[in-house]
Amino acid sequence: MDTIKAMRAFVGVVDTGGFTKAAELLGTPKATLSASVSELEAHLKVRLLHRTTRRVSVTADGAAYYERCVRILEDIRDAEESFSSRQANPRGRLRVDVATAVASRLLIPSLHTFFERYPDIQLELGCSDGPLNLLSDGVDCALRGGEIEDQSMIARRVGTMHVVTCATTAYLAKHGRPQHPQDLRDHVCLNYFGQRSGHLFDWDFSRDGQRVTLPVSSPLTLNDTNAYVDACLAGLGVGRLPTHVFNQYLECGALEIVLGEWMSDPIPFHVVYPSNRHLSPKVRVFVEWVAEIFEHHAGMQLCTRLNPNQCDWIRHDNAEGAVTA
Template sequence: MNKLQAMEVFVQVVDTGSFTRAAQVLDLPKASVSTLVQALEASLSAKLLHRTTRMVTVTSDGAAYYERCVRILSDVREAEESLSRMRINPSGRLRVDTPTGLSSEILVPALPSFFERYPDITLELGSTDRPIDLVEEGVDCAVRGGPLLDTSLIARRVGIINFVTAASPAYLARYGMPQHPNDLVRHRCVNYFSAKTGKVYDWDFNRDGERIEVPMPGVIALNDSNTYVQAGLAGLGIVQMTDYLLMRHVEEGRMVQVLPDWVSDALPVHIVYPQNRHMSAKVRVFVEWVSEVFANHPQMRLGAQPAVAPAASLTA
């Protein structure tokens, strides 16, 4: 039995709570995962896991052994990578999850520079606006906007998101330009809802110490940022979305900024990864690259101010 491999398999089973999911993450046959854990238990003369038809849980002996395994595997990876960084570039498969709009608008266009630096890394880039379980889904790291709700993850703040409120010229020609957030109750608005909870998000506005947070009336709610922008372009209503997705449409005349004197709450952007894993070289270089991309982006860098378009006039 390869003891280190058996330890890695055991840790993955505990992390995912399943032999099947552990096998998927490690790209091993389920039978091999089960055999390695059984051999590990036999070599230790201790039962590490409770198995039922529905779930796998760790025993008290298994919990203590799990903590030791995590430290040992982390030390081994650190020792290997400290040597490999001196000889070769980072390599291998890297699984990353990012929000859809941020991925399509900022990260994907910048990826040629990443592959020029790290040609031996194979990137699997998932784009979704729903929160995911990094360990269960075998994701190495994720880019996330907004407050961090999962305290089990290590996070590095890499940027900031500002928001813009806008509508299509056709919509404003028909319904008029709101002058105050309270005017929005007489308008159609495109709402955004949480893919996890189904909750529709309220809109917030700030100006000179005055804060307004109100639910928006609307006939449609969406949960994908790119689709959301398309709804605004189609004239379905007023939208409030990240400035990096909306401002180019404003600058090109397809959208008009609404209530430019009112600022919405900015959100932090973090890269997160599981805390029970030593940051591998490929994750480290990806984190550094994303930080660099955002630092050079006028709307994403830390401290960036909300964008305001030149005043536009509308005629009916």
């Protein structure tokens, strides 16, 4: 049995919903296609498809096997394209995972430029703030902020996030405006915890060589960026938001900068992918596109000191090349 050929036949039937359309797509006689899938089922000793005179549907085992087949066939295609002239025109399925706020505020508004350059790539964009296993979840690459501690990952730094302390006008009118980070001890502060570790994050501030690290005890702690933004906008307390999220609320007056002269540590932003996976042409062009988008986005560059009315930006040079996390 030609296993790869049988896998392609099976995936084609699942993708198109039937043997007739799959045969047309693959340029193979319907009878040959059906025989390949039957031979595959016999080899695996598992029924992959439910067949009736009217429709074909995938079994539970078939659905699990389909996901594996898709990954295997993509890896084969990637390997072939890496050594062919088609490398200049990457194609195929690309699955990327990214934090929800980064997807909605940075990537999606610019995605049309990616598809204009690479019309043969089918992008699957997973949006989450939670933990992720790239290998078991079938993800080609992910965008993550912070230091990458997983030694099985390769990380390419593509940007720098900076966070600002902020609150609504109504909150500040009621509770007053802090003048020093230590004043936050008398305020309601909204904190964020990591989904993987449950770790609560301290708030760090620096100004003219002086550094303050403040453990935050909060009546409300969240682990989702969108929910955290909503809590800030609802005036529930003082929050800290990445500049690419905060900017739009500064412009419309929904949030004000607090402690503008006190800066927090810049947060590196990376594209990560498994160290044991070949960097395919489609992943490579996506990484380069993300780096380009972030390079020209003010919210992913280093922020100077802030005042309550404006945010002045200077360019921050991102590290080039892939480094082992």
